[in-house]
Structure formats: C-alpha cells, structure tokens
Amino acid sequence: MLKEKIARVFAEQFGGEGIFYASAGRINLIGEHTDYNGGFVFPGAIDKVIMAEIRPNGLDKVRVRSIDIDEYVEFGLEEKDAPSESWARYIFGVCREVLKRGGKVEGFDAVFAGNVPLGAGLSSSAALESCFAYAVNDLFNDNRIEKFELARIGQSTEHNYCGVNCGIMDQFASVCGKEGNLMRLDCRSLEYEYYPFHPEDYDLVLIDSCVKHELKDSPYNRRRESCERVAALLGVGTLRDADMDMLEAKREEMSEEDYKRAKYVIGEKERVLDVCDALEKGDYERVGRNMYATHEGLSKDYEVSCEELDFLNDVARETGVTGSRIMGGGFGGCTINLVSKKLHDDFVKEAVDRFEKKYGHAPKVYDVVISDGARRL
Numbered sequence: 472m473l474k475e476k477i478a479r480v481f482a483e484q485f486g487g488e489g490i491f492y493a494s495a496g497r498i499n500l501i502g503e504h505t506d507y508n509g510g511f512v513f514p515g516a517i518d519k520v521i522m523a524e525i526r527p528n529g530l531d532k533v534r535v536r537s538i539d540i541d542e543y544v545e546f547g548l549e550e551k552d553a554p555s556e557s558w559a560r561y562i563f564g565v566c567r568e569v570l571k572r573g574g575k576v577e578g579f580d581a582v583f584a585g586n587v588p589l590g591a592g593l594s595s596s597a598a599l600e601s602c603f604a605y606a607v608n609d610l611f612n613d614n615r616i617e618k619f620e621l622a623r624i625g626q627s628t629e630h631n632y633c634g635v636n637c638g639i640m641d642q643f644a645s646v647c648g649k650e651g652n653l654m655r656l657d658c659r660s661l662e663y664e665y666y667p668f669h670p671e672d673y674d675l676v677l678i679d680s681c682v683k684h685e686l687k688d689s690p691y692n693r694r695r696e697s698c699e700r701v702a703a704l705l706g707v708g709t710l711r712d713a714d715m716d717m718l719e720a721k722r723e724e725m726s727e728e729d730y731k732r733a734k735y736v737i738g739e740k741e742r743v744l745d746v747c748d749a750l751e752k753g754d755y756e757r758v759g760r761n762m763y764a765t766h767e768g769l770s771k772d773y774e775v776s777c778e779e780l781d782f783l784n785d786v787a788r789e790t791g792v793t794g795s796r797i798m799g800g801g802f803g804g805c806t807i808n809l810v811s812k813k814l815h816d817d818f819v820k821e822a823v824d825r826f827e828k829k830y831g832h833a834p835k836v837y838d839v840v841i842s843d844g845a846r847r848l
C-alpha cells in the first residue's frame with residue numbers, strides 16, 4: 472500500500488519510475504541513554520518503515536517530496552544549500568555527511584512516506600536518515616560504504632544538521648536490524664551480536680501515550696552534558712568505565728542532579744548484561760524485573776518520564792505484566808511491555824480503558840514484529 476502510494480505520487484511529480492528503498496523504526500529492549508555513555512544497548516528493527524522511491528536526475532540538486540508532510544523541497548549539495556524544512560535537513564545532512572567522507576552524491580529525485588509513528592520514540596528520523604544513506608550508497612557509491620558507517624552518517628546528520636547530540640543506537644538498529652533478531656551493541660568497542668528473539672510465551676507490546684516527544688527541544692542534550700561532566704570528574708572517558716564506588720567517592724564534588732543521572736547510567740549498564748544472561752537462560756521474568764528497574768531509574772533519577780508514561784507503567788505492574796518501561800529518549804512516546812501471551816488481550820484492554828478514562832483519549836497500541844533494517848526493495 473505504502474509502495475503503491477509512493478509510486479503514484481512519484482509518477483505524478485517526476486514521471487516514470489525510480490528504485491525503492493526502505494529502512495526501519497526500532498525498539499529497544501533495554502539499555503536506555505547508555506549509547507552516548509559507551510555502554511550497551513539491545514535494540515531491534517521493527518516492521519514499520521520509511522520508504523522512498525529515488526532516481527538520479529542528472530542535475531546538481533535534490534528534488535524531494537514528503538507525502539506525509541505534503542511538502543516539496545529542492546536543495547543543492549553544497550553546505551550553503553541547507554534547506555530550512557526540518558524533514559529535508561535529514562536528507563540534506565545525509566548527503567553532506569557522505570560527501571564529507573569522500574563519497575559521491577549526485578542530484579536525485581525522491582518521494583517518500585512512512586508508517587513509523589512520528590514522535591513516538593520509534594526513531595522515525597533514524598529510519599529516514601538510514602533509508603537515504605542506504606540509497607545514496609547503493610546509487611552512487613557501489614555500496615562501498617560499510618553498514619556501520621551508514622549508521623554513523625545518520626548520527627552525524629543529527630549532530631550537525633538537526634541539533635540532537637544523540638548516540639548511535641537508533642541509526643545502528645535501523646541500518647543493521649535483522650528479522651527475528653535483537654542486537655546487543657557495545658557502544659564502546661562497537662562490536663555487536665545478533666540475539667534471536669522468539670519468546671514462545673511472551674509478546675512485546677508498545678503503548679503509545681501520544682505525548683509527542685521531539686528530542687531537539689527536549690533536555691536530551693543536557694542529560695548527555697551531565698554524564699560527560701561526571702565522567703570528566705571521575706577521570707574516565709565515559710561512564711561505561713565508572714562504577715558506583717567511584718561515583719560515591721566523588722559525590723560531594725558534583726551536583727545532586729548530575730549524581731542522579733550518573734547513578735542511573737551506571738545501574739543500566741549492569742541491567743543490560745543481566746538481561747543478556749537471563750535471555751540465554753530463557754528467564755523472561757528476570758528480563759521483566761530489569762525493565763521495571765530501568766523505568767524506575769529513568770523516571771526518578773534520569774527524569775525523562777512524564778505523568779502519562781508513569782501511569783502506563785503502573786497499569787502494567789498492576790495487571791501483572793512481566794516487564795514494562797519507557798522506551799527511547801523519553802519525554803513522551805511509548806512504553807515497551809513484555810507481556811505473557813495469556814495476559815496480552817486483558818492488558819491491552821486495561822491499558823486503553825484506564826488511560827482513556829484518565830486522559831480523555833486512547834493510547835495507541837502496536838504489537839512488535841522484529842524485522843529487517845535498511846534495504847533495497
């Protein structure tokens with residue numbers, strides 16, 4: 472459906488056909504706000520994508536239509552040509568970052584659309600960056616740029632063109648995701664492993680509070696600054712190399728706020744490792760306990776939750792859900808829930824009914840399907 476819609480608009484806008492590419496949104500089982508601290512993350516790509524039809528145009532400019540935003544933008548490929556539309560800056564940034572790395576980008580025409588919900592913490596922006604990074608690599612660089620570098624191109628786009636000082640998790644998951652697999656990425660060594668994820672008795676369910684989050688204007692960058700301040704004070708490169716004893720020893724020399732941020736990050740590093748161990752043993756109850764602990768830390772110490780997300784977490788706990796927590800950067804978006812199959816329908820009903828009663832609108836519910844990352848269709 473998405474493909475047909477894009478093909479129709481491409482034909483109307485530019486005539487003829489191009490090549491289709493897609494890249495995915497992501498979930499993250501555990502390991503939040505650890506990527507820019509050199510820690511571990513545990514994401515996977517999902518079956519919600521940004522899809523684009525693209526064709527080189529022989530000009531020195533990019534002409535692109537966003538179906539969902541219903542806008543058309545043209546821009547050149549030099550630094551001075553940066554568009555002002557925020558969605559177009561993701562595409563411009565990807566082109567610029569490829570060029571800065573010595574890659575090749577020529578003019579192209581593109582139409583894109585997606586079904587990754589915007590502002591829900593599912594990384595629609597990483598999906599957009601990864602889709603175009605993959606396409607530019609395929610169309611103009613004979614796929615010489617390695618996949619991990621494509622993820623870095625997306626991350627640099629966020630830093631240099633979109634004002635978000637993010638880590639590598641979202642772009643990595645969007646580019647490298649594999650059907651049926653989560654991935655454990657060590658954000659210090661950048662080594663990663665695929666973990667087949669097919670729990671027989673559990674589902675992953677996302678409940679979207681519909682509180683819109685936009686990392687650009689959120690205190691996301693300030694969280695990162697706190698972590699960097701503490702790491703510098705402890706004399707380590709990143710908080711990955713710190714432990715609770717080191718933190719306690721210097722507690723008096725930092726603000727209470729910075730202390731709480733670092734405490735969360737150090738605890739989260741341990742939780743991801745514990746979850747890996749639990750998954751290897753098939754102990755989903757232990758996975759779930761860690762998820763609740765993460766939520767607690769993100770809410771009380773890292774302070775990136777909001778009332779609606781805390782409410783959804785309470786409902787999950789009260790309904791007997793195995794694990795539940797805020798997912799992604801926070802400040803809105805979704806909770807991710809590990810739910811036993813027999814509880815699935817009751818939980819969803821309970822969450823929707825109680826949320827609607829309290830906030831006057833129903834949350835959205837997405838069942839997670841772990842899928843492939845960036846690809847040519």
Ligand code: GAF
Nearest residue numbers: 503504637638639640799800
């Ligand atoms: C956002 C960022 F983009 C990621 O890099 C990561 O820090 C995440 O928040 C929190 O884990 O999605």
